[in-house]
Amino acid sequence: MTAVFLLAALFVFLFVGVPVAVSLGLASVLTMLFFGDQTLLSSSQKFFYTMQVYPLLAVPFFILAGSFMTTGGVARRMVDFANALVGHYRGGLAMAALLASAFFAAVSGSAPATVVAVGSVMIVGMVKSGYTRKFAAGVICNAGTLGILIPPSLVMVVYGAITESSIGKLFIAGILPGIILTFVMMVTVAVIAHQQDMPRQDKASFKTVVKTFREAVWGLMLVVIILGGIYAGVFTPTEAAAVSAVYAFFIAVFVYRDISMKHVPDVLVDACKITVMLMFIIANAFMFAFLLTTEQIPQFASEFIIGMGLPVWGFLLVLNALLLIAGNFMEPTSVILILTPIVFPIAMELGIDPTHLGVLMIINMQIGLVTPPVGLNLFVTASVAELSLEDTIRASFPWLIVLLAVLLLVTFVPWISLVVPNLLLN
């Protein structure tokens, strides 16, 4: 009864257009008042406590680092370097867009930010060189989803915080699936490019490769600092995030000089907006999760599912379907926050590795980002590429096959998510 009321209230609020954060909070508070034995005081306490969860401090810091990186010309330099590397293949500029997205994903923890950063540099260039606007949009839209798979990743921070599993391990686990996805997408571009006889560019001289690398290396160093620092135990993911933010500030203002000191407050305010938007959802989701736990809803769900005698692969298939549907209607953080408290205990009961589960959930969220009706990447791509939403959806659609194929691969081959962290961290 409690569970039915909680979920019904949540969905009613969501669908009449109440902000996601308020929907989560109000559904929890009302359920608690009507059925629970907790008080408003304890919900407020839970809300406030969210900002004292140490791993979540990484959220504002990574967002700030991303804001400095997006505003500055970091993406442009990465595009130049990627172009020098692969531009001479047929469809080279599209491949460079993919590679640049992967590079940028390694300094940014957000998918829409990756689309904006790479897309605003790349789409015009691709159209000028003879690609159709739709093809360019499709590539950028999907490549941008790498932002949440390749570390650092805000969605991983949230998943790690809510399941109390290691964020450093998740980051490192995202590397190989990220490389595989980038590679598969590049091969896809190569195949399409050969069929459609797409343009290629002159091969860049070795000198150009070195020169563009030296320009881009300041940005690329960020992921080395983050992963190296966490791996070597120099700092926690939260400290790594703060170091990234200061590093990104330093690079943007003093090395690249793309941002003047005068504009630093604007970048800060920008980062604050995104931080508050996310944290408001997260804090309410913590109240929601708190209520789920005190009402023992995950236990019931767990017993029910286990009682059905579903094999692990069956559970994973059902989980993928559930996540894909949810991902269509909500943005990644909200989906992770709402569903993780329910599915995590079941997965643990079935012996699924928490890191593998995390990576699998992230790839599902990537697909949610490029599928209508609520695909954040679609909206952002449409505005960056100056295309209608319908055209963007149509342009992005064929890429779903690639994403789904990689999702199935990662779902049923846990080795892909686990080999790197096991190798490095044990």
Add this chain to the structure above:
Amino acid sequence: MQAVRTVFNRLEEWLMAALLAFMTVLTFVQVVMRYLFNSGWVWSLEATTYAFAALVLVGMSYGVRTRTHIAVDLLTRQLPSVGRRYVDLFAILACLTYALLMLYGSAVLVDRLMTLGNMARDIPAPKWLLTATMPLGFALLTFRFLEAGWQLLRRKDDGRASGEQK
């Protein structure tokens, strides 16, 4: 009145930016001090988390004003304008209910902390004072939702005060 508003709005932004800068620099300095001087401030982490809370709590109402809170407007967008108006009014009422309940809950929490009179762990300040940002934040949030509801009633804009799906 308008001038007061502009000043208040700028103040909101500056406060948020200052809090974020403070948190970032403090955490960064902490790492540097640990490795270079093998020392650190005990109060640093606690100060960071309270600054973080203040940032989010002040920012909630700012998000309503700048319409950055994500909402699902898939269904409401399909509605005819009359029906939509009622649905939007219901949504605003829900938001107000939420803000008021949380305002009450957090006020009770601060009151309890005052009665207990505990000091913070590492910062030389009473706990209730550091937590008082919460009722303050929810009071501001209530105000912004009231303002949005008022605008909706007067049809000043299309009433999506709760934020656009981006």
